[in-house]
Amino acid sequence: MKLKIAILLFFVVLFLAQEQSVTALRITGKWDRNSNWSYLTKFCFKKTSKTYGNFSWFFQTNSHLSLSFYDDDSKSWEAVYKSNLNCAKKRDKSIAEREVTSTVFGFERFEDITRDRYWYFALSDCSAKSMSVTDMDIHIWNPVLGSANQEFSCENQGILTLIIIFFVFFLLLGAVLGHQLWKIHKNGDIHTYLRIYAIAYFFQILAIIFTLGHYGSYANNGKGSVGVLVFGEILFIVSQILMMLMLIFIGQGWTISHRTIHYPKMIIGFCVLIAFLDIFLMIAAYVVFDEGSQYIAIEAVPGIMLLIVRIFITVVFGYFIRKSYMIETNAKKKRFYKFFGIVALFWFIWIPFFGLVGLGIPKYVRPKVINGMFWSCDFLMFTFLLITFHERFSKGIFFMKADDYLPQDNIKVDEETWSNTKEEHNKIIESSSESSSKSTSSSEENENENAEKKESDVESEN
Secondary structure (H helix, E strand, O other): OHHHHHHHHHHHHHHHHHHOHHHOOEEEEEEEEOOOEEEEEEEEEOOOOOOOEEEEEEEEEEEEEEEEEEEOOOOOHHHHOOOOOOHHHHHHOOOEEEEEEEEEEEEEEEOOOOOOEEEEEEEEOOOOOOEEEEEEEEEEEOOOOOOOOOOOOHHHOOHHHHHHHHHHHHHHHHHHHHHHHHHHHHHOOOOHHHHHHHHHHHHHHHHHHHHHHHHHHHHHHOOOOHHHHHHHHHHHHHHHHHHHHHHHHHHHOEOOOEOOOOOHHHHHHHHHHHHHHHHHHHHHHHHHOOOOOOOOHHHOHHHHHHHHHHHHHHHHHHHHHHHHHHHOOOHHHHHHHHHHHHHHHHHHOHHHHHHHHHHOOOOOOHHHHHHHHHHHHHHHHHHHHHHHOOHHHHOOOOOOOHHHOOOOOOOOOOHHHOOOOHHHHHHHHHHHHHHHHHHHHHHHHHHHHHHHHHHHHHHHHO
């Protein structure tokens, strides 16, 4: 029952995200609002020189509407959106207006030689309490910059090329992973960590493929498929959670120094919470979050909660890796914990760090810069782990079986001290066997002495 509900909610999210066609640069279909002034869409035009940004529209309506144009100046859009001004005063602050009555076609050009600039578009009917458009077709595009870029608002221009580059990089990484799995499988069992890594990689490459499919379609028609993009982001979240669990288990020293996973319920619980907040934030970005505002989704309440939980799980990982480092006595494993901890901590803090850094990045380039940093960090972490799991570097660090690193069952081990190394356990076993052999030999000597003493006593009596 729970699985059916989860699947139903998943497809509801896809449907709702797909219905938010106003996020695209090609807006088509019906449009209804229960207000007399409402945000329609926004677009960032590139700085132009002898070229123009373009905006074409078609409306079919039974009302007498007005299409208002605002720029990102503090006296224009910022002064009217979410303000208490009435409809007429909001229209007065617009840069330009066009009437929309019955069936109307229109075309506008935008030129700005100073900088990239956001333009916001709103529909209004100050004489009514609601508005309705039975059909519309709005198309906004930048100056001709090549077919792969002109459909994109300036903050997303180049993102398609960026995705293709990372797709190629991950394909090469997948080829190395496949060869390594094949080689290990021929010689023996595949370690649990490498299995988790392979599954995380599978979800990651699928996420990139779905994201690439959306933006490839977007470059062609200005709409793309937001449902496909949402599905790709869900796959990305799954990959992140698997990576997070694997890093925490390594930080605890599982299959390195001992066989016990400490606080499993707490760790899995926080990872599930992070996944929930990630999905909630994604829904907020596509369905709930107000696109007309000049903030980003990470600044909303779920985004702030995600940052807090991510920082907490980072602290938990830091505690585990430090404890493993302090207890470990094997020099090679101690060096591993130190180096691995530094790299993994960097990966753990990338969401809080990039989220905060993103607030200071100009909004005209923010999405592609943040996405580029995210994908770069993930690719580097996947590469680092694949190198770490290679036989050349993992030999003597990770053990395939419990017998390789754990003491015999008749030797008592304090679980709270996180059993140390194979060498120490062997020493314990050897020392215990030596002590038992010594005690056996000493008892035999005592018995021999007693026997000789008795014989001498008998002889003396005779």
